[in-house]
Amino acid sequence: GAVVSQHPSRVICKSGTSVKIECRSLDFQATTMFWYRQFPKQSLMLMATSNEGSKATYEQGVEKDKFLINHASLTLSTLTVTSAHPEDSSFYICSALQYRGAEAFFGQGTRLTVV
Amino acid sequence: RKEVEQDPGPFNVPEGATVAFNCTYSNSASQSFFWYRQDCRKEPKLLMSVYSSGNEDGRFTAQLNRASQYISLLIRDSKLSDSATYLCALSGNTPLVFGKGTRLSVIA
Numbered sequence: 001g002a003v004v005s006q007h008p009s010r011v012i013c014k015s016g017t018s019v020k021i022e023c024r025s026l027d028f029q030a031t032t033m034f035w036y037r038q039f040p041k042q043s044l045m046l047m048a049t050s051n052e053g054s055k056a057t058y059e060q061g062v063e064k065d066k067f068l069i070n071h072a073s074l075t076l077s078t079l080t081v082t083s084a085h086p087e088d089s090s091f092y093i094c095s096a097l098q099y100r101g102a103e104a105f106f107g108q109g110t111r112l113t114v115v
Numbered sequence: 116r117k118e119v120e121q122d123p124g125p126f127n128v129p130e131g132a133t134v135a136f137n138c139t140y141s142n143s144a145s146q147s148f149f150w151y152r153q154d155c156r157k158e159p160k161l162l163m164s165v166y167s168s169g170n171e172d173g174r175f176t177a178q179l180n181r182a183s184q185y186i187s188l189l190i191r192d193s194k195l196s197d198s199a200t201y202l203c204a205l206s207g208n209t210p211l212v213f214g215k216g217t218r219l220s221v222i223a
Contacts, residue, residue, distance in 0.1 A: 006158075032210075034210055034211065036213075042215065043202070043213050043214060043215035043216060044159065044202070044213045046210055046211075046212070049210055091156070093158050093159075095211070104161075104204075104211050105161075106158040106159055106160070107158060108157075108158050109156075109157065109158045111156065
């Protein structure tokens with residue numbers, strides 16, 4: 001299957017700082033990538049859809065100024081959590097589609113802890 | 116009705132047992148259906164796609180019932196290594212939407 005690499009896998013940061021998470025499709029071009037957040041014992045919740053070369057589409061309730069998404073190339077999307085707070089501590093996962101309607105390939109996820 | 120609903124479990128079953136999970140969905144326009152497996156603190160990994168005619172992969176059988184809007188996953192001869200959370204997912208004119216997952220514990 002296709003490979004999606006997400007980095008870092010784990011990060012601890014102080015309140016008020018910003019954290020950037022990278023998501024790369026290693027062996028295919030992904031025009032669309034998705035960013036999810038998962039709290040303990042909860043489902044994956046879609047945060048935003050990232051389209052190469054255009055602005056991301058955010059789900060209701062997700063602050064676009066707090067969660068900055070950049071999809072500058074067909075193989076890289078980044079999520080920046082700005083001015084992080086402890087309540088932003090979560091498991092963030094990206095996924096990418098090879099083509100519409102196909103299975104989604106996931107990155108390894110990033111466990112963010114804000115202290 | 117929630118977009119995707121799953122019984123959270125946990126399902127505690129002995130080794131060798133057969134266990135089945137259901138997942139109901141509300142969007143009748145959904146076109147693609149999947150079962151994912153997620154281990155603790157890991158990313159979801161595709162277990163199998165679900166086709167209209169039903170499909171089988173070893174000990175795993177997936178079925179789709181469009182009329183009643185649910186998909187199912189059957190695991191036969193459960194192994195200890197099957198312990199995980201099983202997420203159903205579907206897509207159509209929207210990005211992939213996940214259920215909350217059903218936790219399975221296979222006990223020796």
